[in-house]
Amino acid sequence: MRKSSVALTVVALVVFLLASTAAAKTRVTYWLWLDDPTDTTVQELVEEFNRLHPDIEVVTETIPLANYYDQLLMAISGGGGPDAARFKDWWLGAFYDADLLEDLSPYIANWPGADDVVPNLWNTGMIPGVDGVFMLPHQYITFYLYYRADWFAEAGLNPPRTFDEFLEAALKLTDPANNRYGFGLRGGAGGQDQWLAFMVAGGARIVDEAGNIVINSPKAVEVNQWYIDLYRKHQVAPPSAPTDAYAQVVGAFQAGNTAMMAHHVGSSVMMTDVFGDNVGVLPIPVADPENPATMGTMSGNVVFSTSDVKDAAFKFISWLSEHEAMDKWSKSRQGQLPVLQSVAEQDYYTQNEFFRVSLEGGNYAIVWPPLPGTGYVASYVWQNTMQRALLGEITSQQMLDEIAQALREGN
Amino acid sequence: MLRRLNEKERFTPFLLLGPALLLMLLIVAYPLFQALRLSLFDASLLRPDRARFVGLTNYLNVLRDPLFLRSLLNSAIWVVGCVTLQFTIGMLGALLLNREFPGRGLVRGLSLIPWATSGVLVSLMWTWMLDGNYGVINDILVRLGLISQYRPWLALPISLGGVIAANVWQGAPFFAVMLLAAMQSVPQELYEAARIDGAGRFQQFRSVTIPLIMPTIVITTMLRIVWTANYMDLVFVMTGGGPGNASIILPVLSYITAYKKLKVGEATAMAVLQAILLIITLFVYLRLVNRKGEGGLSLYEV
Numbered sequence: 146m147r148k149s150s151v152a153l154t155v156v157a158l159v160v161f162l163l164a165s166t167a168a169a170k171t172r173v174t175y176w177l178w179l180d181d182p183t184d185t186t187v188q189e190l191v192e193e194f195n196r197l198h199p200d201i202e203v204v205t206e207t208i209p210l211a212n213y214y215d216q217l218l219m220a221i222s223g224g225g226g227p228d229a230a231r232f233k234d235w236w237l238g239a240f241y242d243a244d245l246l247e248d249l250s251p252y253i254a255n256w257p258g259a260d261d262v263v264p265n266l267w268n269t270g271m272i273p274g275v276d277g278v279f280m281l282p283h284q285y286i287t288f289y290l291y292y293r294a295d296w297f298a299e300a301g302l303n304p305p306r307t308f309d310e311f312l313e314a315a316l317k318l319t320d321p322a323n324n325r326y327g328f329g330l331r332g333g334a335g336g337q338d339q340w341l342a343f344m345v346a347g348g349a350r351i352v353d354e355a356g357n358i359v360i361n362s363p364k365a366v367e368v369n370q371w372y373i374d375l376y377r378k379h380q381v382a383p384p385s386a387p388t389d390a391y392a393q394v395v396g397a398f399q400a401g402n403t404a405m406m407a408h409h410v411g412s413s414v415m416m417t418d419v420f421g422d423n424v425g426v427l428p429i430p431v432a433d434p435e436n437p438a439t440m441g442t443m444s445g446n447v448v449f450s451t452s453d454v455k456d457a458a459f460k461f462i463s464w465l466s467e468h469e470a471m472d473k474w475s476k477s478r479q480g481q482l483p484v485l486q487s488v489a490e491q492d493y494y495t496q497n498e499f500f501r502v503s504l505e506g507g508n509y510a511i512v513w514p515p516l517p518g519t520g521y522v523a524s525y526v527w528q529n530t531m532q533r534a535l536l537g538e539i540t541s542q543q544m545l546d547e548i549a550q551a552l553r554e555g556n
Numbered sequence: 557m558l559r560r561l562n563e564k565e566r567f568t569p570f571l572l573l574g575p576a577l578l579l580m581l582l583i584v585a586y587p588l589f590q591a592l593r594l595s596l597f598d599a600s601l602l603r604p605d606r607a608r609f610v611g612l613t614n615y616l617n618v619l620r621d622p623l624f625l626r627s628l629l630n631s632a633i634w635v636v637g638c639v640t641l642q643f644t645i646g647m648l649g650a651l652l653l654n655r656e657f658p659g660r661g662l663v664r665g666l667s668l669i670p671w672a673t674s675g676v677l678v679s680l681m682w683t684w685m686l687d688g689n690y691g692v693i694n695d696i697l698v699r700l701g702l703i704s705q706y707r708p709w710l711a712l713p714i715s716l717g718g719v720i721a722a723n724v725w726q727g728a729p730f731f732a733v734m735l736l737a738a739m740q741s742v743p744q745e746l747y748e749a750a751r752i753d754g755a756g757r758f759q760q761f762r763s764v765t766i767p768l769i770m771p772t773i774v775i776t777t778m779l780r781i782v783w784t785a786n787y788m789d790l791v792f793v794m795t796g797g798g799p800g801n802a803s804i805i806l807p808v809l810s811y812i813t814a815y816k817k818l819k820v821g822e823a824t825a826m827a828v829l830q831a832i833l834l835i836i837t838l839f840v841y842l843r844l845v846n847r848k849g850e851g852g853l854s855l856y857e858v
Contacts, residue, residue, distance in 0.1 A: 215815045218601050218602060218815075218818070219601070221602075222601055222602060222603065222604050239602060239818070240602070242602070243600075243602040243603045244603075245602070321705070324689060324706065332711075332799070333796075333798070334796065383688060383689055383708070384688050384706070384707070384708040384711065385687065385688030385689060385708030385710075385711045386708075386711065387708075387711040387798070387799040387800075388708070388710050388711040388715070388795065388798055388799050389711075393687070393689070396689070396690075397689050400689065400690060402689045402690075521816055521817060521818070524816050525812055525816040525817070528796070528798065529797075529798065529800060529801065530800075532798045532799035532800040532802075533799070533800035533801070535799070536713060536799055536800055536802075538800055555818075
């Protein structure tokens with residue numbers, strides 16, 4: 146009697162478990178960072194996806210960008226971590242090297258949205274010399290220059306298009322006695338992106354077409370010296386430049402301490418709120434007007450090779466890159482540039498000067514190449530060597546040699 | 557006459573200590589052992605499963621690295637600078653607070669605020685106070701005529717000084733409160749006796765107060781040395797070790813090695829070396845104090 150009731154319970158349990166797994170949804174965990182954590186757009190998108198796909202349940206986890214790379218590393222190396230994640234081109238090299246990224250090309254072949262993606266943006270998810278796409282393009286930015294239109298008008302200066310015009314304007318607008326400087330050079334955290342914008346605009350490259358590291362070539366050393374001299378020789382940047390990070394650079398620009406600063410469309414609403422028509426926007430000045438270049442960085446989506454729900458994970462990240470979801474995300478406070486042609490063509494983007502200059506930059510933007518050490522350089526080596534160069538402890542050549550070695554070896 | 561303990565009685569103390577011992581083993585000994593083990597491996601944070609045993613290579617690499625030696629020197633400046641200044645200011649504060657004046661209780665409470673403020677908050681406050689473009693410290697120094705032009709304190713090679721200032725502000729109240737408590741436990745009769753013997757204020761301080769609060773001085777200083785040596789929040793947030801390597805200290809270097817360079821093995825070796833150095837420092841410190849201590853303070857009292 147007792148035995149049979151135990152057996153019955155076991156059978157009932159097994160049946161129940163089987164039934165519940167059959168009905169269970171495929172659960173996809175997705176990690177992301179938010180530039181504005183109070184914005185609910187992403188949550189709304191996830192809810193909509195879950196409603197449209199009753200068999201999949203996407204669960205998100207938001208982590209601040211400052212800790213994102215560390216935390217992702219810890220989670221994945223601990224054997225856990227998400228199935229898919231928002232991802233920066235900076236980190237592709239290291240994660241690819243460790244076999245942690247799934248090649249998305251077989252999935253992309255069956256994805257109807259693929260033809261709408263701006264063609265040259267696929268590069269941001271690829272590894273030189275390797276077949277496959279490891280990151281699905283989603284949102285990107287290109288660097289441009291903000292300038293104080295009112296100060297330029299007062300001084301009778303034209304907005305600078307070339308390196309020479311830029312330096313001339315910066316010198317004219319610098320007045321240390323009044324704590325006023327031409328350019329808000331960012332030597333502190335995060336400054337590597339605007340540095341790279343000026344480097345490529347000056348004609349330097351990190352890798353050549355064959356994939357060789359050329360960031361310490363004579364050309365690059367020369368452009369880097371020009372950038373260092375803005376601070377050391379011409380002193381058109383505030384004395385605090387070596388450690389200035391985003392908050393300090395924006396603070397100085399808004400407080401009227403600097404006449405120009407480099408950033409991207411993410412700060413355009415704030416700038417127009419503060420300055421109205423007194424702030425102008427320009428492409429990054431170039432050494433040679435025939436060869437424009439700026440820095441771009443892609444925030445895309447990846448699926449990890451450790452995931453066991455890759456199909457569902459790709460379904461979600463590709464849905465995010467389709468017309469409606471992309472349009473909604475791009476217009477939110479998280480919004481960056483849309484990678485879909487059909488979205489970028491809308492008046493909303495083409496009629497806005499900040500978006501227009503940014504999207505124009507998309508045609509010739511150069512991204513950080515996915516080398517094993519890109520993440521390390523972007524998060525540490527660049528800042529360390531740049532500061533030493535700005536203090537005069539090392540030369541332009543020594544700085545770029547160190548960066549080249551770190552890019553190559555990953556440490 | 558003493559009775560011999562029987563088998564069961566002899567076992568009882570161990571049984572009672574058991575749970576605590578087990579807990580200690582789990583939360584102290586296990587991570588310690590793991591750290592020692594990890595420091596002998598060439599391990600990357602990206603693929604810990606591919607770790608390779610390399611013996612003492614990590615230690616040799618670390619000891620040969622000029623950046624490690626620079627961090628070591630900076631750490632020494634950081635610890636000595638912070639603890640000495642905190643102690644001096646804390647002692648002055650304690651002497652002031654030990655006197656009767658109206659509103660003393662309130663002042664005593666308020667003086668603890670810096671100690672209770674979180675490290676990141678202190679960092680941000682001081683970063684903006686030391687700011688090169690509109691920091692209040694520049695403003696005050698210019699108005700006092702001490703400097704003629706604003707200085708970017710945290711972008712100068714002496715940036716560690718700015719961080720030390722923040723740490724002194726945060727840590728001095730700890731000394732003040734601890735020393736004050738000790739001073740208040742000194743019996744008044746001793747001061748009376750000293751006065752009768754003709755001792756002046758300074759002599760009373762030197763011959764009565766100091767010897768009697770010595771145990772507190774030793775233990776608080778020792779605690780501060782350990783905490784300050786391991787405390788990286790301020791340096792990390794205020795300068796990140798920069799500009800360049802100007803303010804890098806050991807825990808920050810170890811963090812960078814683990815989480816930016818992804819070399820966990822090497823980072824752990826650094827941490828182990830720092831722990832060993834810290835133990836040696838404390839040992840030397842206690843020996844010095846013992847030799848000098850007029851009351852012959854022993855390790856056991858501490």
